[in-house]
Amino acid sequence: MIPASPMIPATVLAAAFAFGALATPAVARAEMPTFEVVAENGRFTPETIEVPANTRFRLQLTNRNAGPEEFETSSPFKELVVGPGVTRSTIFPPLKPGTYPFFGEFHPETAKGRFVAK
Structure with a gap:
């Protein structure tokens, strides 16, 4: 997981992961x-x-x-x-x-x- 920074709070990162906004290229490739x-x-x-x-x-x-x-x-x-x-x-x-x-x-x-x- 990407660590939180002062610019991006941990709650925003967690939400992005939950909704797939930060999906890895391997995951995207597997679905194609x-x-x-x-x-x-x-x-x-x-x-x-x-x-x-x-x-x-x-x-x-x-x-x-x-x-x-x-x-x-x-x-x-x-x-x-x-x-x-x-x-x-x-x-x-x-x-x-x-x-x-x-x-x-x-x-x-x-x-x-x-x-x-x-």
Whole structure:
């Protein structure tokens, strides 16, 4: 707990904790939906990912290719470069209901997929 100071009384700090105003980033991360994708043999698995519409979410990408992969979307614009054997994540803004394609920059013919926001 954060100690009280002359500027912030202990009762104000206690109320802030009680109402979640000082939630830790780990708590915020745990509540966000997370979807895992694997890049392997120049493809993404799964190719279709259903995400909740109007909700921020995290994409976690694990690259099992022999070389790097770059996950990319144009709407919303996102790029995520992942080295071989590495897992990285990125946060997406809330998507309106619809279909949003993504692709792998280094395997554009085979590494394709889509988010379906419902």
